[in-house]
Each structure stands twice: as C-alpha cells, then as structure tokens.
Amino acid sequence: MKPCPESPDPRAVLQDTDLCVKCGLCLPHCPTYRATRDEGDSPRGRITLMQGLMAGQLEDDAVVRRHLDGCLSCGACTAVCPSRVPFGRLMDAARAVLTPPRSHGRISGHLLRHAGTRRAAAGVLRVAQRTGMMQVAGVLGSSRRPGLARDARLLPRLGPAPPRPGGRAGAAGQGAAAARTVALFTGCTGESLDAAAVRAALAVLQRLGWRVTVPREQVCCGALDQHAGRPGAAADLARRNRRAFAASEGPILSLNSGCRAHLRDYAACDDQGADIAARVTGLCTLLQGVDLGPLRLQDDPLRVAMHTPCTLRHVLGEHDALEALLRRLPGVEVLPLPENELCCGSAGTHMLENPAMADRLLAPKLEAVEALAPDVLVTANVGCAVHFAAGLKARRSKVPVLGPAELLAQRMGVQSFPIQR
Template sequence: MQTEADRCVKCGLCLPHCPTYALDQEEAESPRGRIALLQALASGQVQPDEAITTAIDDCLSCRACERVCPADVRYGQLFDAGQALLAARAPARARQSRRMAMLLHRPALRRMAMRALFLLQRLGLLEMMQFLLASTRLGVALRRVPPLPWARRPLEGTPPPEGQVGLFTGCLGEGPDREAVRAAQQLLASAGWRWHAPRTQDCCGALEQHGGDSHSAASAIQRNAAAFAGHAHIVSLASGCTAWLQDADDSADPRPFGGRLRSLWTMLQDAPEALHLAARPERIAIWLPCTQRNVLRDEQAMLAVLGTVPQADIAVLPTFDGCCGAAGLHFLQQPDRADRLAAPILQALQQRPVDRLLCANVGCRLHLASALGEAGLSIPVEHPAQWLASSLR
C-alpha cells in the first residue's frame, strides 16, 4: 500500500472530481486527504479513531479520481488496502465482513433471506417493522428496500460447447437482478450466442474486497474462475460486480479469467446475428454508474446498441463526476449522505420527465428506485438489457 500511496504527488487535480469532497468541502473527504490518512495509518503515526475511520468509510470507491490522476495512482487498490488495514485493527469490522460473507456465499440462505423480505412486503409486515425500528440502522435500511420478486435460481442453459458465453449472474441474479439476467439471456440467444449460467458460480466477492476482507474476496474469485473454466467469453451484467472481476483478472498472474471478460454490449455489437427491434417511441433517461464510467468504460458501446431501437428518445443524465450514493452498501449504511448524492439526479428527472430510467448496476437501481418513490416520482428503473429485450420482435 505504501508504495502505491507514495505515487500520489498531492497535486489536488482529483478534488473537483470527488463526490464526497463536493459534498463536504473537507480535505479529509478528498482522495488526496484519504491517501495522506492511509499513509499515516500504515506508518503508525496515527491510530484509527472515529474521525479517521469515518473519513475513509465515507469514500464511495467511485474511482473518478483514477480517471484524472496524472500519476495514475490506483486509488481503488489503495481504498481496499485501507479497509483491510482497518479490519485488521478492529475485530468488530472483521466479524461484520464474515457475517456478510456467510450470507452472500450460501445460495440457499441467500434465497431464504430474499424470500422472507418478499413475504414481509406482500403481507404488509415490512412497513410495521420499519415503524417499530424507525430509529435503528436496520429500520432505516428496511425502508430503502424496493419491492422484490420471489427469489429463484436463474435458468442455467446447456453445458458449455466451444465458443459459448458464460453468464455471470451474481448473488442478486436470483432476486432484484433476476429480470436483467433473463433479459441478457434473451438478447444473447437472439443475437446468435449460446449462453450458459453455471450453477457452481459464486457471489463475486466485491463487497468483501471493499470491506477489507481480501482473503474471502480472493477465494470467491477462484471459485468463479473454476466455474467458468470452459467458456470462451464471460459476460457479467452488474457493473459493480464486473468492475471487481476485471480488477481481479488484471492484477493477478496467471489471470483467473484469462482476459475472457466481455461487456454484453460489445458481445451484441460482435454478434453473429442482428437483433430485430420494434419501434419504442419513449423518452429514456440513462444513469451511468461510477463503475461503468470510471472502470469498465463501456458506456459508448451500450449507447450505440441502445441507439438502434427505432423512435426512442435516449438521453444520458449529466453526472458531473457525481455518484448516485448507492456505492455498495453505502445507501443502507449512510442513507442521509446517499440521499444528498442522489438529489441532482432526482432534480434532473423532475426537470425532464421520462418514461423510464435505465442503469447498468443493481445497487444503483435499488437506491434510485427507493429515492424516486420517496420523491413521489413513479418512474420504472430497469437494467438497459431489460428495456432492450422488451424491444425484441
């Protein structure tokens, strides 16, 4: 960590691009300030008190700073290393990460939890729990949960012949992201690709990686590498998951996925068959997640594919290097800050009414759907693949 941190020349060019610095106008809430804190922590000059821990935890890991850094500092790696350092010095943080891993990496338990939330919502009991627990962190988090579908395993497809596409569904592909997974399956099939979603795949491990548990995250990568060993291409839908899979593939030798990770949008551009799309005279807004803009950088391919839908009026919402506030679990853990970050997006949608909002990351969609509902804006929020698949004819 220290070597990477020392590459930062403290020039401050990243400050105007940092959402948390824009929010608070404090040096500790900037990439430069956080790097200085991490250097002091690593060298033992300071101890992780509440102020330092808060400043580091407030980071959204949006990585907008990486795009503008003249020294090419890999801030994403620094943030993860800082979280690991804090976890090593605070047993409570490590226990929290282990509890999360227990849920995310046990499919039966994960589905049970999502189905329980589904039943609580349908029976009207979730609102009662929100009221009773209103002053607690759990109550605030429950209030942010949008309507969920009944959790089911995604379709698996057939065993992988040569040249087949492996579809990474993620831990939420059974619930909140299920329709996006189904849409991707339809699009790939319509474009002439054969797809397969192996049952042995695992949660990507991004939440553990960003929570300081790099060992659990690395184990998840190895399990997924084994699950997708027979596929020529690997497509992941949620930009947050994809960003971590790509980071893991780029930073290891040998590469666990062998450079086979592909964007759904470039796969559709290179498809053996053309998509046949019906006219959709709708006004569509697109929010580009941080991980898509700053890590994957596949937004132009996505916009090119979506632009082939006849009569659709598609506009990308201005980002100004902003973040919607979802940032993994940030919108559940710090809802007030998340709402402040989402406010410009809601304002843009109020000024330009649309028929639906598209976003390629499941966490961002959950957060934005909740924020729109609280603002009284009834705008459907979907993965771009869902809208594109519904245009097939």
C-alpha cells in the same frame, strides 16, 4: 495490471501512497470533497491520513475512520490523477490493515458465500413483500429503528426467481448466430435484487438464438469483501469462481458493472483468472455489431434517461457502449443525466453505511430525473438501480428504473418481470 485480489501484502500496496505529489487536481472530481469541502474527505487528504497512520503519527480514531470510511471507491480521482496514483487499491489496503473492518456481519457474509441460503432468503423476502410484511417493517422501523425503515424502503420488489445455476437456457440452431455460447455470471444478486435483469438477459439471448450456460458453483465476485478490507474472503470467492468457470465456453456475461470490474481483476491471479478477465463482458459490449433484428423491438417513442455507474465509466470505460446500445434502439431518445461522472452515492454498501451522504449525492440526480421527465431511467449497476428506485419512490415518482437487459426485453414485449423495481 492491477494485483490479484489474493495480493499477499496490503502494506506493500500502501507504499504507493508515495506516488501522490499532493497537486490537488483530483479534488474537484471527488464527490465527497465537493459535498463537504473538507480536505479529509478528498483523495489527497485520505492519502495523507493513510500516511499518518502508517507512520504512527495518527491513531485509528473516529475522525480518521469517518474520513476513510466515507470514500465511495468511485474511481473518479484515479481517472484524473496525472501521477497515476492507484487510489482504489490504496483504499482497499488501508481498510485491510490501517482501519480494519468492524466485525463482518455473519449473516451478510454467509449470504455472499452460500447460494442455498441466498435463495432461501430471497424466497422469504418475496413472501414478505407480497403479504405486506415489509411495509409493516418500514412503519415499525421508522419509529423504533430508522435504519430498518431505510432498509425496507431500499429493497426493490423481487420478481420471480430466474432458473438456477447449473442449467442451460437459450436455443441453439436458429440461424447464423446459433453456434454462439455465452456463460452467464449471476453472482450474489442474480436470484434476488437482479433476478429481473437475469430473466430479461436470458429472454434477449434466447431470441438471438444463443446458447447460455449458468455455471453451478459460481459465487459472489468478491468486490464487496475486497473494498471493505477483507482481502482473504475476497480471494476465497475469486478462487471458487475461477474453478466454476474453468470448463465454461464463450464470453462470460456479467450484467453488473461492479461485478465485471472485479472479475477483470482476476487477471493477475493465475491462468484461469487471466482467462476469465479476457472473456468477461457486459451486455452492451456483447451486442456491439450484433444484428438486433431478431429481437423485433418496438419502435414507439420512448424517452430514456441514462445514468452511468462509476464502475462503468471510471473503471471499465464502457459508458460509451451503454449509450451506443441505447441509441441503436428504435424510437428511443437518450437523455444522459447531467454530471454523470459523479457518483450517485450507492457505492456498494456505502448507501447503507453512510445514508446521509448517499442521499445527499443522489438528490441532484433525482432532481435532474424529475426535470427531464423521462419514460424510464436506465443504469448498468444493480446497486445504483436500487438506490435510484428508492429515492424516486420516496419522491412519489413513477419513473421505472431498468438495466439495459430489462429495457431490451421490455421493447421486445416480454413482460415476465416487473418494470418498477
């Protein structure tokens, strides 16, 4: 079992670098090593750098930091390592104590922790997008600040905000499934980047007759803080979520594979954490064995390209559940993207901090989408969806990017959310 995000001593975690026997079997599976062919960008090389830093033989200089910060935390190396080196944990610990993060962006930290501020920011963004201010930011940014142009390009057009946490959605009393209750985890993106997916999931569950609760005090899962070397901030968020979901009932539905993977890590914290980890599920798993008849899905032909996020494939092992759900949908032809086991470059905040590598890793996937010419692209992670949508937009592709819930809602004929991100 992985340690609780409140793990008290990252230096103890780093002792596990000794598990690496330097066999190199992970190298062909590492997206950054495949891109640069630089040992420092490989799992084995990064472990060697960590060992050098721990032994005081290396300094935390720009070169070391570039190699370590460049890790996508994609989990591909852990999945193939015969020595079971827990690379993700090592990377988190290294960022916490060996290459401490630069100052935490005060604005982003506040946004992760305070739902009211996030809602206000999302409202401002909606207005900016509708009035054309975002295009202005993109144009200005392209000449004065390339980063601003990229940020403006990456942000999807936000749909209407979903119902606020604290309420109940869905209908009870509609047949055999009526007694089923689901608690919805919306995290830090549910009111903004993932608002369309939340609304779509509510529409799906409502038509299935399930009762949905959205616990009011929930916050960001903490994954972004944990993977950026801020375990204290991640632990605070984990504690608040454990309290928020303590009184909830039924499975905890987390639409994003990245959040879900981190919620599972609460297991080692305490009894409440173990309870959350046991209950947390994704939509594809939740719907396994469930009669989809009540959804009254359209059956006209639809070619669906499928991307499997790293957290879904390497961490949760749920990529088969996504494909199985898609294959159950009438009229749908599933087209898995080639090399789906390789990261698209999104990787949490990696696409913002390492845009050149993020775009390089995405390029062959965009070419594959263009070659397949699907009607839609489906992915199970909001970060991947934003990254793909921005890349497709830059190529003037009209292929919309959807999550599984959005695809289901679209096939139900529910159009209360934007199809194009």
